[in-house]
Amino acid sequence: MRTLHDRAASHTPVLFRGVRILGGEPRDLVVDHGVITSLDGEAPADAKTVDAEGLVGLPGLVDLHVHFREPGFEASETILTGSRAAAAGGYSAVFAMPNTSPVADTAGVVEQELALGEAAGYVHVQPIGAVTVGQRGERLAELGAMAASRAQVRVFSDDGFCVWDPLIMRRALEYVKSFDGVVAQHAQDPRLTEAAQMNEGSVSAELGLAGWPAVAEESIIARDVLLAEHVGSRLHVCHLSTAGSVEIIRWAKARGVDVTAEVTPHHLLLTEESVRGYDPRYKVNPPLRRNEDVLAVREGLADGTIDIVATDHAPHPAESKSCEWGAAAHGMVGLESALRVVQQTMVDTGLLGWDDVARVMSSSPARIGRLTGYGTALEVGAPASLTLYDPRPSRTFSIDDLRGRSVNSPYIGRELPGEVRWTLTDGRITVADGELLDLEGMA
Numbered sequence: 037m038r039t040l041h042d043r044a045a046s047h048t049p050v051l052f053r054g055v056r057i058l059g060g061e062p063r064d065l066v067v068d069h070g071v072i073t074s075l076d077g078e079a080p081a082d083a084k085t086v087d088a089e090g091l092v093g094l095p096g097l098v099d100l101h102v103h104f105r106e107p108g109f110e111a112s113e114t115i116l117t118g119s120r121a122a123a124a125g126g127y128s129a130v131f132a133m134p135n136t137s138p139v140a141d142t143a144g145v146v147e148q149e150l151a152l153g154e155a156a157g158y159v160h161v162q163p164i165g166a167v168t169v170g171q172r173g174e175r176l177a178e179l180g181a182m183a184a185s186r187a188q189v190r191v192f193s194d195d196g197f198c199v200w201d202p203l204i205m206r207r208a209l210e211y212v213k214s215f216d217g218v219v220a221q222h223a224q225d226p227r228l229t230e231a232a233q234m235n236e237g238s239v240s241a242e243l244g245l246a247g248w249p250a251v252a253e254e255s256i257i258a259r260d261v262l263l264a265e266h267v268g269s270r271l272h273v274c275h276l277s278t279a280g281s282v283e284i285i286r287w288a289k290a291r292g293v294d295v296t297a298e299v300t301p302h303h304l305l306l307t308e309e310s311v312r313g314y315d316p317r318y319k320v321n322p323p324l325r326r327n328e329d330v331l332a333v334r335e336g337l338a339d340g341t342i343d344i345v346a347t348d349h350a351p352h353p354a355e356s357k358s359c360e361w362g363a364a365a366h367g368m369v370g371l372e373s374a375l376r377v378v379q380q381t382m383v384d385t386g387l388l389g390w391d392d393v394a395r396v397m398s399s400s401p402a403r404i405g406r407l408t409g410y411g412t413a414l415e416v417g418a419p420a421s422l423t424l425y426d427p428r429p430s431r432t433f434s435i436d437d438l439r440g441r442s443v444n445s446p447y448i449g450r451e452l453p454g455e456v457r458w459t460l461t462d463g464r465i466t467v468a469d470g471e472l473l474d475l476e477g478m479a
Contacts, residue, residue: 054089059390070463096128096421101346108137119158121440123466126423141177143185193220228252279332301377316364351442424458
């Protein structure tokens with residue numbers, strides 16, 4: 037099997053002229069044999085020259101939270117189609133959640149996922165292992181075997197389900213501590229969210245939809261940070277969405293708890309008001325919250341309380357979204373739109389600079405997931421996984437922007453800034469001048 041690195045090594049040198057690394061002064065960046073060899077334009081004679089004037093250079097984006105559905109749910113997404121969506125969005129590496137069929141709760145399944153990602157060639161697909169067997173919350177999965185496998189799993193999650201049993205959660209935290217792993221918790225008390233359809237509040241009352249209270253998220257986070265403190269282990273909180281959750285994470289970090297947290301692009305931009313039209317594209321878990329919550333998670337991301345942006349890319353077939361609200365599946369696709377939404381909500385508002393974007397969308401996700409070779413600074417000798425992004429254009433997001441198998445994006449028809457112009461993974465170009473390349477045809 038040809039690996040991602042094998043493919044990367046076949047490319048000729050490329051000189052990108054005028055790249056604004058992290059939004060700074062223009063540099064002439066050279067990529068050769070899968071690494072950055074110069075920032076001053078010193079390139080081999082056979083190098084291809086690309087005009088990158090005005091483009092912001094970022095380390096290749098890393099997403100700690102995607103659902104690629106393979107094996108078992110290929111009607112929604114495959115590792116190949118999800119990888120194409122990731123590359124189109126500027127990503128070089130993604131972490132794939134384990135809610136597949138069979139569930140990724142054994143070494144064999146995570147190694148299969150790793151191999152499928154290598155065969156696809158667009159991004160590094162790092163499997164996440166399930167915390168419990170079958171994600172049923174009853175007994176721990178083969179955590180040690182997955183960690184020792186070729187996939188070298190370091191992130192474990194039952195995402196889609198909360199690890200609701202405090203004893204199971206404690207044992208998981210104790211187990212992963214032995215190999216520097218982390219438990220990524222889907223913070224949702226199952227009893228407090230039975231039959232819930234949207235955020236609990238005045239809008240849910242007006243629409244007649246069962247409410248999803250903020251305390252269902254906040255109570256699990258509060259419990260888990262105390263467990264993590266007691267055990268002395270690493271905890272990661274998935275898709276944090278409420279102002280109260282931000283305060284709990286802030287409190288825990290002040291106590292020295294080893295906790296990190298993520299926010300999705302949709303929770304940075306969209307509010308519960310979007311639900312008024314009963315459009316299932318806006319049905320998501322956790323639900324879209326109040327405007328006050330949106331402002332709080334933006335502030336939390338800006339001040340470092342929230343560590344990263346992760347998409348929770350959740351593809352579904354058309355029939356799961358083209359139906360009445362109550363029957364629709366939870367989830368949105370988000371890989372192709374994430375950087376554009378972050379620009380709109382955080383950069384254009386002055387809350388983050390491009391160096392901060394590199395931190396929350398690349399280096400910190402890689403660090404939390406203990407993924408080496410990705411999220412590294414754009415410097416001589418570094419692996420050439422990078423994104424060249426043009427923040428200047430603004431246009432309507434459309435189905436044509438989507439490169440995965442599903443089209444359940446909440447941004448279709450919405451004006452968004454920016455455009456990914458080039459994506460490289462290990463020196464291999466996956467997006468060139470705004471166009472996703474056909475790697476199968478080039479293999």
